[in-house]
Amino acid sequence: MTAEPDWVLLPDLASRAVGGGVPWANDEFFAVRENLVTAAPPQFQPSTFGAKGQVYDGWETRRRRIDRDGADEAIVRLGLPGVISGVVVDTAFFTGNYPPEVSVQAVGVDGYPSPDELCALDWVDLVPRSPVSGDTRTLFDVLSDRRFTHVRLRQHPDGGVARLRVHGTPVPDPRVIDRTWLDLAALANGGMISGCSNWFYSSPANLISPGLAAVMGDGWETARRRDDGNDWVQVRLAGHGVVHLAELDTSHFKGNAPGWVTLTGLRADGEVELLPRTRLQPDTCHKFRLEPGADVAEVRMDILPDGGMARLRLWGSLTDAGADDLVDRFTDSLPPGQNAAPGWVR
Numbered sequence: 001m002t003a004e005p006d007w008v009l010l011p012d013l014a015s016r017a018v019g020g021g022v023p024w025a026n027d028e029f030f031a032v033r034e035n036l037v038t039a040a041p042p043q044f045q046p047s048t049f050g051a052k053g054q055v056y057d058g059w060e061t062r063r064r065r066i067d068r069d070g071a072d073e074a075i076v077r078l079g080l081p082g083v084i085s086g087v088v089v090d091t092a093f094f095t096g097n098y099p100p101e102v103s104v105q106a107v108g109v110d111g112y113p114s115p116d117e118l119c120a121l122d123w124v125d126l127v128p129r130s131p132v133s134g135d136t137r138t139l140f141d142v143l144s145d146r147r148f149t150h151v152r153l154r155q156h157p158d159g160g161v162a163r164l165r166v167h168g169t170p171v172p173d174p175r176v177i178d179r180t181w182l183d184l185a186a187l188a189n190g191g192m193i194s195g196c197s198n199w200f201y202s203s204p205a206n207l208i209s210p211g212l213a214a215v216m217g218d219g220w221e222t223a224r225r226r227d228d229g230n231d232w233v234q235v236r237l238a239g240h241g242v243v244h245l246a247e248l249d250t251s252h253f254k255g256n257a258p259g260w261v262t263l264t265g266l267r268a269d270g271e272v273e274l275l276p277r278t279r280l281q282p283d284t285c286h287k288f289r290l291e292p293g294a295d296v297a298e299v300r301m302d303i304l305p306d307g308g309m310a311r312l313r314l315w316g317s318l319t320d321a322g323a324d325d326l327v328d329r330f331t332d333s334l335p336p337g338q339n340a341a342p343g344w345v346r
């Protein structure tokens, strides 16, 4: 098996789990476009026929009879706009009906465009027209430092794709962030997982995803440890900030919540204790007020000894340097010539 690129560990910016959607497709005769961004892996049961044909967990168009050199297309709205490092086109279970070729384009747009307005925009090529196989995940590297809000998948000429995964780094819009009180860990605010001891069952990015976890699989869960160590996860905050309140949510982890937790701030000049060893209860959202102290850019959560957690929220404020950094990340990812100097919401 060949190793996958590091970017597959970056969050899926298109996933429904982070608010992604599919506002438009030119055709979805056999299977609806929304399946493209379903967070769960695709499933298939043979010989399940609905009114239109075999049921597929993906987006599937009809067989073209005119314009057989044309393409079918679907537009995906990223739940987390950001810089894209790679896309995965997954044709799982599409065997006699996958597209021989796909291409992917993207656009970065302000506001809330309608499907008609999106179709009329100038799209940038991310993946040129490229071959794919049936029932296969095909990974495409993307080289761009621009912030995109929407992605368009084209199937040449028609067929079915189970999932489109768009991996990258969220770049929040500072004009709609309150720098005096925000969740410094949240993906939506520019927080990122920067290290993790173990993600056997589920991804640590779930910890800092939007909303509540609906089931245990929506959180982060490690394998059972059989040594004397402990599991941990590290979060690079939205920017340098001071954390005032930690929200540690063990919802759905009933027989496998950690026994205890600590929070440690990581600074260039060493470590600072944010939360001393504290007992946790299963299936409970804990809120702990922290002594506001040193500003930190990264926080490590140690769970003792192992287990799982649904969400980690670190509420606080950005320092001036942290706020400047967030604005720079946004302006640096705008297209050339577009130098919006965003004002802060206070």
Ligand SMILES: NC(=O)NC(NC(N)=O)C(=O)[O-]
Residues within 6 Å of the ligand: 030, 052, 053, 054, 055, 056, 060, 063, 096, 097
């Ligand atoms: N057996 C099929 O999958 N046939 C067709 N697709 C569906 N969904 O029935 C087709 O023509 O691609």
